[in-house]
Amino acid sequence: MKITNPYHLQLLKLIDQTKSDCKPTDTTWVQKYLGSNKTFHGFSSLQMRILVKTFLDENKLDKSQAIELLNSLYQNGTTYTEIALAAMILPHTPLIKSFAPKYLDLWLNYTCGWAENDVLCQSNFSSEILLSNWNDWQKILKEFNQSPSINKRRASLVLLTKSLRQSDDSRLSKIAFENIENLKSEKEILITKAVSWALRALVKYHRDDVLDYLEKNKNNLPKIAYREALSKALTGKKYVNKSKTK
DSSP, rough: OOOOHHHHHHHHHHHHHHHHTTTOOHHHHHHHHHHHOOOOOOOOHHHHHHHHHHHHHHHHOHHHHHHHHHHHHHHHHHHHEEEEHHHHGGGSSSGGTTOOTHHHHHHHGOOOHHHHHHHHHSSSHHHHEEEEETTHHHHHHHHHHHSSSSHHHHHHHHHHHHHHHHHHHHHHHHHHHHHHHHTTOOHHHHHHHHHHHHHHHHHHHHHHHHHHHHHHHHTSSSSSHHHHHHHHHHHHHHSGGGGTOO
C-alpha cells in the first residue's frame, strides 16, 4: 500500500539518513530473535531515541494527526523500526492522556513477535491510564484474552504488567489472575513468558495470592512461569537457569 501520510514519509527520510550510521550486525539473526517478520535495520536504542526526539522537535502533533500517523505506521510499516518508532512516539502525543484502547485492537493486527508487541504494550500504559477509563480497558483486555490472535492474547497480560507494579487496585489483580487462568495451558513461548511476567508483576502487591495460586496450579502452569514466579515471590529475584549461563 502506498504511504501518503506526510509524517510517516518524514520518518522514513529520517530512517534513511540514520541507516548509514548503523554498525554491521547480523540483522537476520536479530529479526528471528525478535520474532519479527519485518526488516530490521540494526538501530541502537540511542539512535531510536534520537530519531524520536528529532521528529518531535520538528512536529507538534495534535490528537488527530497522531492517530493518523500511528495508524499509518502500523498498517503500512514494513520495518521493525517503524513499529518501534510508533510505540515510542505515542507517549509524547496528546493521544496518551485519554487513550482509547480501541486503537490497540487495530494496531495489534499488524505486530508480529514479542518485541513488536512489547514495545507498544509494556510501558506506555500506566495504572492511572487504565483505571481512569476502566470500563473500556476491562472490556478490551477480556476480548484480547479470548482472541484468535496470539499477539492480542499476549497483550492481555503484557498491558497489565506496568500497572500491577504501580497499584494494588483489586480490579487490576482480578483481571490479571483471570487472564492468566485462561492462558495457563498454552504452550507457545509468546504466552508462557507473558504468564510468567504477569505473575511476577503481581508479586509486589499480591505476594500471598501469587504463592497460593502457584501452589494450586503447580501442575497446570507452564514450568517456566511456575519457576520464575515462585523465585520472584520467595527471593525477590527472577529464576535463572545456571546451566544455561555457563
